[in-house]
Amino acid sequence: MTVGTEFYLLLSAGMxxxxxxxxxxxxxxxxxxxxxxxxxxxxxxNLVAFSFFYGNVTGQVFALFTIGxxxxxxxxxxxxILVLVRNYGDVDVENATTMRW
Amino acid sequence: xxxxxxxxxxxxxxxxxxxxxxxVMASVFLTASIGDPAGFGDASVIExxxxxxxxxxxxxxxxxxxxxxAAFIVIALALDxxxxxSIMLARRDEGDxxxxxxxxxxxxxxxx
Amino acid sequence: xAIFEISxxxxxxxxxxxxxxxxxxxxxxxxxxxxxxxxxxxxxVLSVLAVIAVAGGSEYQHTYWMWTDSAPxxxxxxxxxxPLSALMLVVVSLVAFLVHIFSLxxxxxxxxxxxxxxxxxxxxxxxxxxxxxxxxxxxxxFMFFELVGLCSYLLIGFWFRTDSAASAAKKAFxxxxxxxxxxxxxxxxxxxxxxxxxxxxxxxxxxxAAVAESSLSDSSTALWMPDAVSAQxxxxxxxxxxxxxxxxxxxxxxxxxxxxxxxxxPTTVSALIHAATMVAAGVYLVxxxxxxxxxxxxxxxxxxxxxGFTALFAATMGSVKNDVKQxxxxxxxxxxxxxxLGLGVGGYVAGVxxxxxxxxxxxxxxLGAGAVIILMHHEQDMWKMGGLKDKAPVVYYTFLAGALxxxxxxxxxxxxxxxxxxxxxxxxxxxxxxxLMAYAMGLTAVFFTGFYTFRMVFLTFHGEPRSEAxxxxxxxxxxxxxxxxxLGALATVAGVANLAPVEKLTGIGNATFLxxxxxxxxxxxDALTYHQxxxxxxxxxxxxxxxxxxxxxxAGALxxGLALAGxxxxxYLYNVPRPEPHVENLGSVRDxxxxxxxxxxxxxxLAERVTMPVARAANTFDQSVVDGVVNGSGSVSxxxxxxxxxxxxxxxxxxxxxxxxxxxxxxxxxxxxxxxxL
Numbered sequence: 001m002t003v004g005t006e007f008y009l010l011l012s013a014g015m016x017x018x019x020x021x022x023x024x025x026x027x028x029x030x031x032x033x034x035x036x037x038x039x040x041x042x043x044x045x046n047l048v049a050f051s052f053f054y055g056n057v058t059g060q061v062f063a064l065f066t067i068g069x070x071x072x073x074x075x076x077x078x079x080x081i082l083v084l085v086r087n088y089g090d091v092d093v094e095n096a097t098t099m100r101w
Numbered sequence: 102x103x104x105x106x107x108x109x110x111x112x113x114x115x116x117x118x119x120x121x122x123x124x125v126m127a128s129v130f131l132t133a134s135i136g137d138p139a140g141f142g143d144a145s146v147i148e149x150x151x152x153x154x155x156x157x158x159x160x161x162x163x164x165x166x167x168x169x170x171a172a173f174i175v176i177a178l179a180l181d182x183x184x185x186x187s188i189m190l191a192r193r194d195e196g197d198x199x200x201x202x203x204x205x206x207x208x209x210x211x212x213x
Numbered sequence: 214x215a216i217f218e219i220s221x222x223x224x225x226x227x228x229x230x231x232x233x234x235x236x237x238x239x240x241x242x243x244x245x246x247x248x249x250x251x252x253x254x255x256x257x258v259l260s261v262l263a264v265i266a267v268a269g270g271s272e273y274q275h276t277y278w279m280w281t282d283s284a285p286x287x288x289x290x291x292x293x294x295x296p297l298s299a300l301m302l303v304v305v306s307l308v309a310f311l312v313h314i315f316s317l318x319x320x321x322x323x324x325x326x327x328x329x330x331x332x333x334x335x336x337x338x339x340x341x342x343x344x345x346x347x348x349x350x351x352x353x354x355f356m357f358f359e360l361v362g363l364c365s366y367l368l369i370g371f372w373f374r375t376d377s378a379a380s381a382a383k384k385a386f387x388x389x390x391x392x393x394x395x396x397x398x399x400x401x402x403x404x405x406x407x408x409x410x411x412x413x414x415x416x417x418x419x420x421x422a423a424v425a426e427s428s429l430s431d432s433s434t435a436l437w438m439p440d441a442v443s444a445q446x447x448x449x450x451x452x453x454x455x456x457x458x459x460x461x462x463x464x465x466x467x468x469x470x471x472x473x474x475x476x477x478x479p480t481t482v483s484a485l486i487h488a489a490t491m492v493a494a495g496v497y498l499v500x501x502x503x504x505x506x507x508x509x510x511x512x513x514x515x516x517x518x519x520x521g522f523t524a525l526f527a528a529t530m531g532s533v534k535n536d537v538k539q540x541x542x543x544x545x546x547x548x549x550x551x552x553x554l555g556l557g558v559g560g561y562v563a564g565v566x567x568x569x570x571x572x573x574x575x576x577x578x579x580l581g582a583g584a585v586i587i588l589m590h591h592e593q594d595m596w597k598m599g600g601l602k603d604k605a606p607v608v609y610y611t612f613l614a615g616a617l618x619x620x621x622x623x624x625x626x627x628x629x630x631x632x633x634x635x636x637x638x639x640x641x642x643x644x645x646x647x648x649l650m651a652y653a654m655g656l657t658a659v660f661f662t663g664f665y666t667f668r669m670v671f672l673t674f675h676g677e678p679r680s681e682a683x684x685x686x687x688x689x690x691x692x693x694x695x696x697x698x699x700l701g702a703l704a705t706v707a708g709v710a711n712l713a714p715v716e717k718l719t720g721i722g723n724a725t726f727l728x729x730x731x732x733x734x735x736x737x738x739d740a741l742t743y744h745q746x747x748x749x750x751x752x753x754x755x756x757x758x759x760x761x762x763x764x765x766x767x768a769g770a771l772x773x774g775l776a777l778a779g780x781x782x783x784x785y786l787y788n789v790p791r792p793e794p795h796v797e798n799l800g801s802v803r804d805x806x807x808x809x810x811x812x813x814x815x816x817x818x819l820a821e822r823v824t825m826p827v828a829r830a831a832n833t834f835d836q837s838v839v840d841g842v843v844n845g846s847g848s849v850s851x852x853x854x855x856x857x858x859x860x861x862x863x864x865x866x867x868x869x870x871x872x873x874x875x876x877x878x879x880x881x882x883x884x885x886x887x888x889x890x891l
């Protein structure tokens with residue numbers, strides 16, 4: 001008995017929303033990056049689930065590419081956090097608010 | 102004694118948006134009528150992925166799919182660029198004195 | 214006919230002299246005078262040739278330029294030369310020519326400055342007046358009517374550095390403009406109602422008068438008719454609207470207040486513009502459009518009444534003035550009242566005859582006054598003059614000829630035309646009380662005319678000299694004397710043109726040359742002839758004791774008798790060595806007359822008490838409501854922008870929150886709309 005596709009979708013939606021929750025409430029920049037990673041992986045689950053639904057491997061290949069890109073993005077993100085710490089002295093995102101009204 | 106504390110309070114209010122989004126998505130997914138998944142049969146998924154990444158098609162025992170060689174190379178380039186970029190961002194500017202200290206800066210350093 | 218081919222040159226020659234004086238005037242020896250004299254002389258020659266051509270039996274109408282060709286209304290510029298316009302062309306160009314010659318003596322010899330401007334403005338005026346005279350449609354006539362008013366403003370304000378001259382120029386322009394506003398509405402109404410503004414039915418297009426006449430019996434022939442009023446009432450209304458412009462330009466009551474002030478301009482300007490030509494434009498327009506006015510007896514009655522009233526009204530005011538030019542100004546208003554009276558009672562020939570005579574004798578009187586002013590070293594108060602008849606005989610005798618013509622003493626020209634007007638008035642007045650009142654006012658004005666004219670003559674020329682300037686007058690040259698002599702001769706003999714009483718009483722034929730001229734006996738368009746007008750107007754006439762001869766004798770005797778009585782009173786009061794200002798004896802009547810029946814104060818009060826508050830209210834409305842709305846919308850966006858920018862807090866998580874909210878809202882919205890949510 002295979003698990004129905006809607007449960008995979010539900011799982012992916014749940015992970016996405018947990019990641020979104022983290023993005024919205026976290027003040028530490030590194031935890032912000034972790035939440036973004038969670039959102040990316042939720043998308044991956046979705047891709048693989050539909051790849052199984054249509055019997056087409058394209059979805060899984062695409063998921064691989066997404067993982068690679070997520071890695072690249074985190075690398076740059078850590079770099080940016082380093083610069084943030086250098087300029088504002090703390091990893092708190094609520095300190096860096098000069099581009100405002 | 103400092104240990105991580107879970108902060109609760111008003112600052113969690115924006116999180117309601119995430120919960121609302123989950124509610125919307127769940128109601129859509131559960132009420133949709135999705136058919137049975139097609140599945141892969143006896144074919145080997147890993148082999149199929151490998152062959153498609155290198156644009157080798159129509160080998161026996163694999164699921165036929167389109168070629169991804171170009172995308173593969175693009176991802177390689179992107180990872181390369183990301184590596185260089187992060188190194189550039191992490192590099193110190195000329196004469197920047199804020200360094201990473203192993204002891205957290207408790208000892209006086211050069212003043213002693 | 215060759216002359217008709219070059220008829221545009223009649224108006225364009227003075228235009229060329231205008232340009233020449235404007236551009237090269239200061240380099241010319243007489244500052245533009247020679248150019249003006251040559252140009253008006255040329256126009257005079259061409260006008261006389263046009264008269265000869267019309268006398269040979271032809272008439273001319275040609276459209277030179279269409280400015281819109283969209284049916285059903287065409288707007289064009291064209292020329293119409295028929296007996297009336299040919300006559301007026303000669304009158305205008307002759308007076309303009311003589312005034313240019315006189316200006317050599319009045320302006321150049323007296324060392325005035327700004328002469329190129331003067332001759333340029335005179336040239337522009339002559340161009341617009343001539344073009345107005347032979348305009349072939351009402352819209353073109355309106356445009357040149359306005360241009361003539363502009364030139365009048367420029368010329369009255371020639372000495373603009375004095376406040377009174379600048380203010381008089383503005384007053385003239387504004388008062389005539391007020392009348393012209395109604396004229397414009399009338400022109401638009403005529404164009405919209407009849408689809409055409411042509412004066413003559415030529416070449417397939419009907420004149421607007423012909424369309425109006427057919428629309429009286431059958432309204433569908435007109436382009437458009439309003440539903441609320443009958444065709445007759447609408448035609449009367451249009452006629453009265455155009456009359457507004459006529460009243461303003463010809464200085465009839467109540468828009469006469471500008472003409473006495475216009476005497477601030479040089480006397481030559483007063484002679485040309487405010488005596489002979491520009492003020493004639495209004496009366497000429499009525500004569501030109503007479504086919505249209507003949508359709509509306511109400512309008513004719515109003516014209517006659519206004520004319521008669523103005524004649525009396527202005528004559529009473531002229532009797533108490535001390536400045537020689539002011540007396541002549543009120544005299545002009547009064548005489549134009551006579552012309553309007555003549556036209557209003559259907560006396561088309563009488564009105565046009567008086568127009569022609571008046572142009573000559575009034576220009577003569579003004580130029581004579583100009584000569585007197587030169588003699589008196591620029592003094593204009595008659596109480597400082599006296600005894601000039603021995604010192605300047607040419608001026609005296611020509612001025613006397615003009616005065617006799619003005620007062621209407623036989624056999625000078627003024628008598629024949631004024632008598633004919635009064636005759637035409639009484640034959641209608643015997644049946645109709647309105648016309649009878651108009652006749653009575655005109656008749657009373659004859660007495661006053663005789664009185665003020667001879668008062669002016671006696672005070673200026675007779676008696677002992679009353680000041681140093683009168684004892685030792687300045688000399689005048691031939692440039693002054695020649696126009697005076699020419700006009701004096703004309704004032705004496707021009708009456709021969711239409712000796713209607715002689716023809717009626719003695720039965721000699723061909724004494725009424727002008728009537729034949731205007732009746733199409735020579736050339737002319739059929740619809741624009743005197744008998745056609747009389748038939749259309751259909752005014753009922755009656756005679757005293759049933760006989761035309763008796764009526765002629767009685768009316769003539771009354772007019773002549775009153776004129777001689779007025780002259781006699783002036784002789785008794787003023788032809789003494791040392792006359793006194795008897796007008797002081799009139800007491801408070803004198804104050805009223807001297808203040809012009811307080812009409813100027815009335816008009817100023819109207820402006821201050823009525824127009825100013827309305828203007829102020831409109832201004833407040835504009836600034837608070839209209840500007841308020843515009844400024845308000847601006848401040849709404851400023852305010853909302855000021856509040857909305859606080860969304861940009863700079864905190865990244867807030868931006869993510871906004872993205873999230875937007876996503877949720879869009880999903881819910883599309884889901885409910887598409888039906889896949891819930």
